Amino acid sequence: MLGRMLLVIACMVTLNGCEKIAVLSTPAKQPHASHTPLANLAEKNFWKTLHQGDYNKLPETTKLLTAAYLENPNDPQLAAHLGFVHIWKITERAREKNIPPTITDEITLATHYFKEAVELDPQDARYQGFLGDSMLVSGKISHDERQEVRGYFQLKRAIALWPEFNYFTGGYVMSDLDSHSDRFKEGLEWQWKTLDLCTGTTINRNDPDYRPYLALETTKGRKRACWNSWIAPHNFEGFFLNMGDMLTKQGNWQTAIKIYNNAKLSKTYSTWPYRNMLERRIQNVKKNVGYFQQKNAHSADKAILFNSGNGCAACHQN
Numbered sequence: 001m002l003g004r005m006l007l008v009i010a011c012m013v014t015l016n017g018c019e020k021i022a023v024l025s026t027p028a029k030q031p032h033a034s035h036t037p038l039a040n041l042a043e044k045n046f047w048k049t050l051h052q053g054d055y056n057k058l059p060e061t062t063k064l065l066t067a068a069y070l071e072n073p074n075d076p077q078l079a080a081h082l083g084f085v086h087i088w089k090i091t092e093r094a095r096e097k098n099i100p101p102t103i104t105d106e107i108t109l110a111t112h113y114f115k116e117a118v119e120l121d122p123q124d125a126r127y128q129g130f131l132g133d134s135m136l137v138s139g140k141i142s143h144d145e146r147q148e149v150r151g152y153f154q155l156k157r158a159i160a161l162w163p164e165f166n167y168f169t170g171g172y173v174m175s176d177l178d179s180h181s182d183r184f185k186e187g188l189e190w191q192w193k194t195l196d197l198c199t200g201t202t203i204n205r206n207d208p209d210y211r212p213y214l215a216l217e218t219t220k221g222r223k224r225a226c227w228n229s230w231i232a233p234h235n236f237e238g239f240f241l242n243m244g245d246m247l248t249k250q251g252n253w254q255t256a257i258k259i260y261n262n263a264k265l266s267k268t269y270s271t272w273p274y275r276n277m278l279e280r281r282i283q284n285v286k287k288n289v290g291y292f293q294q295k296n297a298h299s300a301d302k303a304i305l306f307n308s309g310n311g312c313a314a315c316h317q318n
C-alpha cells in the first residue's frame with residue numbers, strides 16, 4: 001500500500017524516480033535449480049564436452065544448455081554454464097578455420113549469462129570472476145573504457161571472495177595486454193600472489209621451485225584451486241604453462257623455464273594432452289619472447305596460452 005503511494009508520488013515528480021521505485025518494489029529474479037531430464041542431459045553433455053576439450057561440439061552443447069535454460073531460466077548453474085560455453089568459443093577461436101567478426105557476439109552473450117548467474121547465486125566466486133573477465137574483454141572490444149574499469153573492479157570483488165582462484169582468472173585475461181603496460185604487470189603479479197597463497201609462504205621469485213609444497217595438495221576448500229580436481233584435471237599444469245608464458249612475454253625467460261618445469265611435478269603430467277606444447281616452449285623460450293609479444297600469432301606454439309586455441313582445454317581436458 002505504502003509502496004503504491006510512493007510510486008504515485010514519485011511518478012508525479014520525475015520519471016526516473018518513478019522507475020527506481022517501481023523496480024525496487026518488484027521482486028528480483030529468484031534462483032531455482034533444474035532437475036528435469038532436459039537439464040540433466042544438457043549438464044552431462046556440457047561436462048563431457050569440457051573434459052574432452054571438444055571445441056567442435058560447442059554448437060551442440062550450447063544448443064542443449066540453451067534449451068534447458070529456456071525451460072527454467074532461474075537455474076544459476078545453467079546460466080553460468082552458458083556463460084562458460086560462450087567464453088570458451090571466443091577464447092579458443094584460433095581453432096576456427098575462418099574467424100568471423102560475429103565471434104565477438106560470444107563475449108556479449110557470456111557477459112549476459114554470467115551476470116544472470118551472479119544475480120541468482122552471488123556466493124559463487126567463480127561466476128563473479130568470469131563476469132569480471134567478460135566485462136573487461138567486451139569493454140576492450142567496444143572501446144568502452146568505463147566498461148573496462150567496471151570489469152576490473154568486478155574482478156577485484158571476485159578476488160576478495162576467492163583469491164586462490166580469481167587472482168589467476170583475472171591475471172589470465174591481462175596476459176593478452178602489452179607486456180610493458182601496468183595492467184599486464186599487475187596480471188603477472190597476481191600469478192605470484194596465487195603461489196604465495198597456495199604455498200602459505202612468500203615464494204622465492206628467483207628460484208620458484210615448487211617441490212617443497214607438493215604435500216599441501218588438497219581437493220577441499222579454497223586451496224583446492226591450487227591443485228588438480230575432477231572439474232579441472234590439469235589445472236596445476238595449465239597454471240604453470242600460462243605463468244611461464246607471461247614471464248617469457250616479459251622477457252624473463254630464465255624464470256619462465258623454472259616456472260614451466262613446475263608443471264612436470266604433477267602426478268598426472270605424463271597423461272596431460274599439452275605436455276609436448278609445454279616442452280617445446282622450454283626449448284624455444286628465447287625465440288618466444290618476440291613471438292609472444294606479437295599481436296597476431298599464427299600458431300599455437302607462437303602464441304601465449306590465452307591466444308593459443310587451447311586457453312580452456314589446457315586445464316580442463318582429460
Ligand code: HEC
Pocket residue numbers: 050077080081084085087088091126165168224225226229231232234235236238239242311312313314315316
Ligand atoms: C589454469 C587452469 C584453468 C584455465 C586456463 C581455465 N580454467 Fe576453468 N577452472 C579452473 C579451476 C581451478 C576451476 C575451479 C574448480 C573448482 O571449483 O574446484 C575452474 C572452474 C571452471 C568451471 C566450473 C564451473 C562449475 O559450475 O563448477 C568451468 C565450467 C570452467 N572452469 C570453464 C573454463 C573455461 C570455459 C575456460 C576458458 C575460457 C577455463 N575454464 C579456463 C582452472 C582453469
